Amino acid sequence: MLCLGVETSCDETAVAVVEDGRRIRSNLIWSQIDKHQKFGGVVPELAARCHLEVISRLTAEALEQAAVAPEEIDLVAATYGPGLIGGLLVGLSMAKALSLAWQVPFVGVNHVEGHIYANFLAHPDLEPPLLCLTVSGGHTQLVLMPEHGHYELLGQTRDDAAGEAFDKVARVLSLGYPGGPHLDRLAQTGRPTLMLVQHDALAGTYDFSFSGLKTAVVNLVHNLKQKGEPVPAADVAASFQRQVVSILLDRAFRALAATKVKTLVLSGGVAANSELRTRFAAEAEARGVKLYYPPLSLCTDNAAMIAACGYFQWLRKGASPLALAANPRLRF
Ligand code: KG4
Ligand code: ZN
Numbered sequence: 447m448l449c450l451g452v453e454t455s456c457d458e459t460a461v462a463v464v465e466d467g468r469r470i471r472s473n474l475i476w477s478q479i480d481k482h483q484k485f486g487g488v489v490p491e492l493a494a495r496c497h498l499e500v501i502s503r504l505t506a507e508a509l510e511q512a513a514v515a516p517e518e519i520d521l522v523a524a525t526y527g528p529g530l531i532g533g534l535l536v537g538l539s540m541a542k543a544l545s546l547a548w549q550v551p552f553v554g555v556n557h558v559e560g561h562i563y564a565n566f567l568a569h570p571d572l573e574p575p576l577l578c579l580t581v582s583g584g585h586t587q588l589v590l591m592p593e594h595g596h597y598e599l600l601g602q603t604r605d606d607a608a609g610e611a612f613d614k615v616a617r618v619l620s621l622g623y624p625g626g627p628h629l630d631r632l633a634q635t636g637r638p639t640l641m642l643v644q645h646d647a648l649a650g651t652y653d654f655s656f657s658g659l660k661t662a663v664v665n666l667v668h669n670l671k672q673k674g675e676p677v678p679a680a681d682v683a684a685s686f687q688r689q690v691v692s693i694l695l696d697r698a699f700r701a702l703a704a705t706k707v708k709t710l711v712l713s714g715g716v717a718a719n720s721e722l723r724t725r726f727a728a729e730a731e732a733r734g735v736k737l738y739y740p741p742l743s744l745c746t747d748n749a750a751m752i753a754a755c756g757y758f759q760w761l762r763k764g765a766s767p768l769a770l771a772a773n774p775r776l777r778f
Contacts, residue, residue, distance in 0.1 A: 448521070454538075462752070493533050524538050553766050587778075639685065654693060691719070
């Protein structure tokens, strides 16, 4: 079964063709990063316009690369939330129009659920029950998935998403945008010796908070600059990253112990972080937990994960109504 997936919830226009929810036939991503760079963050209205400009061409290219004719597509899936409303509307309208034109079912997909399914594309043997830590620019969630399509939200961020905190700290350190990968690289040259916050305010819960840590970095940098002292950027980056990863590690492995689940999957852009990968791998090995994460190309936003998720959703629940509305604040 061939599913065409569409993803437009943030600043990447993406279209993909996936076979039987597991095999990627094509996976095209058109990034708008350079359009938003000068603003230091995603401008929603600009993002929606950029999606509109490229989505038709990208769809044609995704079919061509997959060597698939439109009449061979069996299912169309698109992200309907959470995300930026303008972008969501572009992708959703495109998918609904294709569904009508090609006379195939349409499925609306939750973007965060899509991130989880990036792992099913990458690992053919992966099956629930599993625990999923999604860490991206917009979300930080710890979700128990006892079986396909069933989710229990165990914890989430009470303020900034992990990626958002990475991006803001990177900005204060005058690194590029989006800051996560830059901060990751810089941290490798620094020492994590700065104690940025004294204690973890949400210790014992499965929730996350990163704004205190972010503010500590902002204050530290401003104070040093005011005094005319040099900012030890690499040490700040390493210390910040060390504390973020420690919090993520604590929540995930406590939840694994409490639920007795033995499989952990990571998803979202921050799952590309090198320290996160190293420390999660070591802890998983020590505790006899199987750890999965997608390859870098499937960690960040893409449409293959939406097509995969859409396929499994269609198997369970069938098509979504064409009247399905975009939902910027969609939750599990
Ligand atoms: O999943 P994603 O593409 O978009 C959302 O759905 O939000 O994640 C993007 C986020 C950005 O905040 C980016 O800075 C972060 O993932 N990111 C990283 C790394 N690579 C991407 N954060 C830390 N370390 C990285 N290596
Ligand atoms: Zn995402």
